[in-house]
Amino acid sequence: MKITGAQALLKCLEEQKVDTIFGFPGGAVIDLYDEILASDKLTHVLVRHEQAAVHAADAYARVTGDVGVALVTSGPGATNTVTGIASAYMDSIPIVVFTGQVPTGLIGNDAFQEVDIVGITRPCTKHNYLVKNVNDLVPTIREAFYIARSGRPGPVLIDLPKDVMASRIVFPEPQQVKMRTYRPTYEPHPGQIEKACRAILKARKPVIYAGGGVILSNANEELTQLARNADIPVTMTLMGLGGFPGTDPLSMGMLGMHGTYYANMAVANCDLLIAVGARFDDRVTGRVDAFAPHAKIIHIDIDPTSISKNVKVHIPIVADCKHALTAMNTWFARSEEFTAAAEKENHLAWLKQIAEWRAAHPLGYLEEPGVIKPQFVVQKLHELTKGDAIITTEVGQNQMWAAQFYHFNHPRAFMTSGGLGVMGYGFPAAIGAQMAAPDRIVIDIAGDGSIQMNIQEMATAMQYKLPVKIAILNNGYLGMVRQWQELFYDKKYSATPLDVAPDFVALARAYGAVGLRATKPSEVEPVIKEALATKNLVVMDFVIAREEGVYPMVPAGKATTEMLLV
Amino acid sequence: MKHTISVLLQNKPGVLSRVTGLFSGRGFNIESLSVAPTLETDVSCLTLVTAGDNNIVEQITKQLHKLIDVIKVTDISEFEFVEREMALIRVKAEPSTRAEILRICDIFRGRVVDVSAKSYALEVTGTCDKVQAMIDILRPIGIQEIVRTGTIAMTRASKKY
Numbered sequence: 001m002k003i004t005g006a007q008a009l010l011k012c013l014e015e016q017k018v019d020t021i022f023g024f025p026g027g028a029v030i031d032l033y034d035e036i037l038a039s040d041k042l043t044h045v046l047v048r049h050e051q052a053a054v055h056a057a058d059a060y061a062r063v064t065g066d067v068g069v070a071l072v073t074s075g076p077g078a079t080n081t082v083t084g085i086a087s088a089y090m091d092s093i094p095i096v097v098f099t100g101q102v103p104t105g106l107i108g109n110d111a112f113q114e115v116d117i118v119g120i121t122r123p124c125t126k127h128n129y130l131v132k133n134v135n136d137l138v139p140t141i142r143e144a145f146y147i148a149r150s151g152r153p154g155p156v157l158i159d160l161p162k163d164v165m166a167s168r169i170v171f172p173e174p175q176q177v178k179m180r181t182y183r184p185t186y187e188p189h190p191g192q193i194e195k196a197c198r199a200i201l202k203a204r205k206p207v208i209y210a211g212g213g214v215i216l217s218n219a220n221e222e223l224t225q226l227a228r229n230a231d232i233p234v235t236m237t238l239m240g241l242g243g244f245p246g247t248d249p250l251s252m253g254m255l256g257m258h259g260t261y262y263a264n265m266a267v268a269n270c271d272l273l274i275a276v277g278a279r280f281d282d283r284v285t286g287r288v289d290a291f292a293p294h295a296k297i298i299h300i301d302i303d304p305t306s307i308s309k310n311v312k313v314h315i316p317i318v319a320d321c322k323h324a325l326t327a328m329n330t331w332f333a334r335s336e337e338f339t340a341a342a343e344k345e346n347h348l349a350w351l352k353q354i355a356e357w358r359a360a361h362p363l364g365y366l367e368e369p370g371v372i373k374p375q376f377v378v379q380k381l382h383e384l385t386k387g388d389a390i391i392t393t394e395v396g397q398n399q400m401w402a403a404q405f406y407h408f409n410h411p412r413a414f415m416t417s418g419g420l421g422v423m424g425y426g427f428p429a430a431i432g433a434q435m436a437a438p439d440r441i442v443i444d445i446a447g448d449g450s451i452q453m454n455i456q457e458m459a460t461a462m463q464y465k466l467p468v469k470i471a472i473l474n475n476g477y478l479g480m481v482r483q484w485q486e487l488f489y490d491k492k493y494s495a496t497p498l499d500v501a502p503d504f505v506a507l508a509r510a511y512g513a514v515g516l517r518a519t520k521p522s523e524v525e526p527v528i529k530e531a532l533a534t535k536n537l538v539v540m541d542f543v544i545a546r547e548e549g550v551y552p553m554v555p556a557g558k559a560t561t562e563m564l565l566v
Numbered sequence: 567m568k569h570t571i572s573v574l575l576q577n578k579p580g581v582l583s584r585v586t587g588l589f590s591g592r593g594f595n596i597e598s599l600s601v602a603p604t605l606e607t608d609v610s611c612l613t614l615v616t617a618g619d620n621n622i623v624e625q626i627t628k629q630l631h632k633l634i635d636v637i638k639v640t641d642i643s644e645f646e647f648v649e650r651e652m653a654l655i656r657v658k659a660e661p662s663t664r665a666e667i668l669r670i671c672d673i674f675r676g677r678v679v680d681v682s683a684k685s686y687a688l689e690v691t692g693t694c695d696k697v698q699a700m701i702d703i704l705r706p707i708g709i710q711e712i713v714r715t716g717t718i719a720m721t722r723a724s725k726k727y
């Protein structure tokens with residue numbers, strides 16, 4: 001029996017175990033929407049802007065560990081997805097984005113709502129396709145899902161001309177995807193594992209530097225085992241938070257530009273740096289030649305291009321983090337040279353040194369009577385959710401305060417646009433996360449600027465009864481840019497004061513949501529408690545210290561030891 | 567340093583722009599590039615010449631390999647190899663210079679491929695250096711037009727990798 005391309009696509013989604021997609025319709029995908037209406041297996045979440053569909057799919061993927069899916073129409077629908085795709089690409093998040101396209105016969109004609117989205121997204125997708133022949137449709141979709149979720153994950157885009165959706169085919173039998181040109185390496189080289197383990201045995205001042213790869217490969221337990229067994233302190237990147245318990249005594253929190261004093265000092269003075277699923281981003285390294293200058297560097301990464309790209313690596317291990325860490329743990333378990341007691345002894349002085357750094361400059365902030373400090377809000381959120389919420393963030397100071405003060409103990413609980421830094425990511429991401437985890441508390445820690453970039457999604461949250469909580473750290477500024485202007489541009493606040501802003505509480509009510517406001521410290525806890533007790537979308541407007549800064553801070557281009565402190 | 571890199575890729579629409587986009591997007595340079603089908607009809611061979619220190623060339627080969635449609639990447643310069651380039655050169659030909667032009671052409675084992683009352687068009691094949699040398703020698707006589715191919719290259723059979 002022959003079915004249409006649109007029907008085949010839905011069958012493919014079912015085959016890939018996709019039950020939720022985020023999208024927005026238009027002429028080019030109307031055939032697909034016709035099928036979606038008829039399907040009882042697929043939940044479609046109608047967003048209010050296509051960018052939000054992609055961010056929501058991104059967060060859905062992060063929470064579930066599987067592929068997120070977005071569907072949009074041609075032309076403007078497709079171009080609106082670019083920011084979301086680029087963000088997922090930078091953060092290695094597996095998503096598949098379906099875009100409508102004008103009929104094949106019109107491609108290249110500057111037809112109505114035609115855009116070369118495959119050309120536009122070539123540099124920000126892991127791979128992309130234009131399906132010109134309906135016979136290629138199903139194999140392409142299978143390949144796309146395989147590529148998105150395997151190796152170093154990433155976004156894949158499939159462009160679907162309208163006539164291809166209407167053409168008929170016999171649905172091909174399910175088949176394992178086998179590609180001649182793409183075979184990621186999962187298993188580490190045993191020789192490299194041995195070298196790495198021997199380097200750990202020799203080290204007296206080791207540091208584990210864990211990135212998003214630990215979370216993507218579900219390697220948090222293996223990492224925790226290694227760190228605790230060999231008594232190695234751990235620092236995490238923004239993307240790596242939750243990959244190791246943030247409240248563990250061995251955790252030094254985040255490193256880099258807004259990392260802790262002790263994490264940055266530890267990296268600068270370590271004799272062995274064990275990078276796991278991290279990519280030596282400039283926000284982490286600061287001035288490259290001053291980054292871990294005395295250290296031998298082990299780098300575990302599934303993507304060979306990440307290795308020795310920014311910083312020369314001594315022991316490269318191209319592998320999936322989970323596989324590599326398992327191999328290391330096994331090597332230690334079998335080795336007669338390794339004992340946990342000896343490692344403890346070996347690192348005693350080092351951990352004492354780190355404790356001294358921590359005592360000298362703990363992560364903190366100055367309290368001011370009568371004024372809400374943003375860090376206090378994040379601490380209260382942590383306390384009142386027992387550290388168990390899924391936190392998404394916008395971008396700017398709000399993002400850094402969330403990263404610093406919500407001590408993530410579990411992976412897949414922190415969603416932020418790390419690599420691209422997209423203002424407007426957090427709220428749609430919270431919607432995606434809540435769809436993936438209906439019973440969890442999901443909070444978007446937001447800035448007053450960023451939240452306005454996708455605030456229209458309040459309608460989406462209301463439509464699907466998603467009880468997302470938005471905590472706006474309202475400083476009346478594009479705060480992070482203001483902070484740079486304060487520090488490096490003589491306090492000339494060009495275009496950063498948000499002099500005109502909506503009344504967020506009234507705005508929430510306009511959408512049928514709940515709006516709450518706190519203007520003094522004593523109101524913070526009651527507002528959060530009320531929000532958590534409310535089974536509805538809630539906007540919490542925290543009017544915070546206007547010119548609070550994020551500290552520590554490593555000025556761009558400086559060594560990570562040259563920190564501005566609280 | 568110059569590197570000659572050979573890339574086998576799946577012959578699909580847009581592959582070439584994936585390769586060139588990679589170079590422009592990451593600020594790598596391409597000195598020359600040539601593409602043609604191989605024995606397998608759905609596989610093309612792309613030869614490109616690029617310059618950069620070892621780190622850059624290592625990144626280039628890794629990044630190329632990361633492209634989904636790329637089958638194999640070889641930095642041919644790491645092996646013994648032969649390379650060829652071809653040029654078509656139109657030179658002004660006066661009665662007084664004709665013999666000289668033909669002699670130069672002969673020395674470089676070139677061929678005359680077009681003749682007019684006022685010009686010769688010559689074809690020359692060889693390494694990039696040889697082609698350049700011939701151009702340099704002809705220049706004082708008056709070159710009117712040059713078209714050059716990119717380099718193509720192949721590793722020597724005895725040192726097969």
Ligand SMILES: Cc1ncc(C[n+]2csc(CCOP(=O)(O)OP(=O)(O)O)c2C)c(N)n1
Pocket residue numbers: 394395396397398399421422423424446447448449450451473475477478479480481
């Ligand atoms: C889409 C986008 N545009 C611009 C920027 C640059 N930018 C980074 S942080 C920031 C300020 C964000 O302001 P707000 O959301 O109020 O957060 P705050 O820093 O005040 O917490 C800006 C403009 C960005 N990251 N993303």
Ligand SMILES: [Mg+2]
Pocket residue numbers: 447448449473474475476477478479
């Ligand atoms: Mg702000």
